[in-house]
Amino acid sequence: MMTMDRREAILAAARATAQAHGYGGLNFRDLAAEVGIKSASIHYYFPSKADLGAAVARRYWEDSEARLERLWGESQDPAACLGQYPSLFRKALENENRMCLSGFMAAEYDDLPEQVQAEVRTFGDIQVTWLAKVLSAAEPGADAVAVKQRARAIFAAVGGAQVIARSRADIAMYDDIIAGYRVSGLLPRND
Amino acid sequence: MMTMDRREAILAAARATAQAHGYGGLNFRDLAAEVGIKSASIHYYFPSKADLGAAVARRYWEDSEARLERLWGESQDPAACLGQYPSLFRKALENENRMCLSGFMAAEYDDLPEQVQAEVRTFGDIQVTWLAKVLSAAEPGADAVAVKQRARAIFAAVGGAQVIARSRADIAMYDDIIAGYRVSGLLPRND
DNA sequence: ACCTGAACACCGTTCAAGT
DNA sequence: ACCTGAACACCGTTCAAGT
Secondary structure (H helix, E strand, O other): OOOOHHHHHHHHHHHHHHHHHHOOOOOOOHHHHHHOHHHHHHHHHHHHOOOOOHHHHHHHHHHHHHHHHHHHHHHHHHHHHHHHHHHHHHHHHHHOOOOOOHHHHHHOOHOOHHHHHHHHHHHHHHHHHHHHHHHHHOOOOOHHHHHHHHHHHHHHHHHHHHHHHHHOHHHHHHHHHHHHHHHOOOOOOOO | OHHHHHHHHHHHHHHHHHHHHHOOOOOOOHHHHOOOOOHHHHHHHOOOOOHHHHHHHHHHHHHEEEHHHHHHHHOOOOHHHHHHHHHHHHHHHHHOOOOOHHHHHHHHHHHHHHHHHHHHHHHHHHHOOOOOOOOHHOOOOOOHHHHHHHHHHHHHHHHHHHHHHOOOHHHHHHHHHHHHHHHOOOOOOOO
């Protein structure tokens, strides 16, 4: 384990918890115990739960964006990128049946502080923008509106597959649903 | 408003709350206030929160099943049924940006009492079974495994569209994503 | 700069008591 | 049969105060 300052340790622990229990499931006492301080001390780093939630969600989309850009940068191959895309969401399930932080927070949306909501929206924007870029590269002449619609459809569908599979704690079901998207044509087939 | 006995009133209020705030967002005090009794009185009808949650989730899938069977019974027309299916999930969004109870509870899954988890699974089973029945009617010779895969894919994708649209409080986005499913072939086109 | 004790508000549950 | 006040144990959050 690499060295982490306390703020980073809190962020990492909070993220793991939020991916399993949502924003509502985040609590300072358990978090503090994990990090080895008292719950009140967390407020030194994050004044309120809203600040912590926003910081966690922001770091989450920053990491996701970096992963997506690395994936694109490695190959510049649209088919390979679209083929790999569902595996990014699969990783959360592999990690003790966790889910996409923003997927969970999208459900909790109405109960989130405004700052956290903004980060959740940014996560979605990044996913859709990246998918649209890749889809455009695959079909250079395609209509921009149609591409964005397709990008949103893929993002929503992959997120939905994750939630359903999570509720069965069944990664095979996730793979099956993704395979269904390929068969139906929502995702390109990878032969 | 039709007459409702108290138990039904509690169930209805709990359902509306759970569709907006999840199982975690349910609490006896607010619920009691809505119904016009004290929180302790709810325990007369539902011994524990787990019992209430399970009763709400069960009633939810019972109602959903009845709606699906009515839809199928009216036309026996697979294309019409598949065309209408997304509108059932749209209704929750129309109702003050609520979402499918089971979609929310699928996210909360790890924090649910076992009895509630069982009802959430039943909801999913009913959706997939109904979709498989309709898809089979549309393509009488189709392979049962492929049909079930397709049914799961549709269920997951429509649920995902609902969560994404909810996080933007934007029904037009829901319609757009569903349209994207039709264009890509996941859902049949309705011309 | 970093941490904490203590108070506060809230929640699910119980139970004896009311009508 | 149905309802309630009051109490209990517990938990997340806050903030003034410590070093």
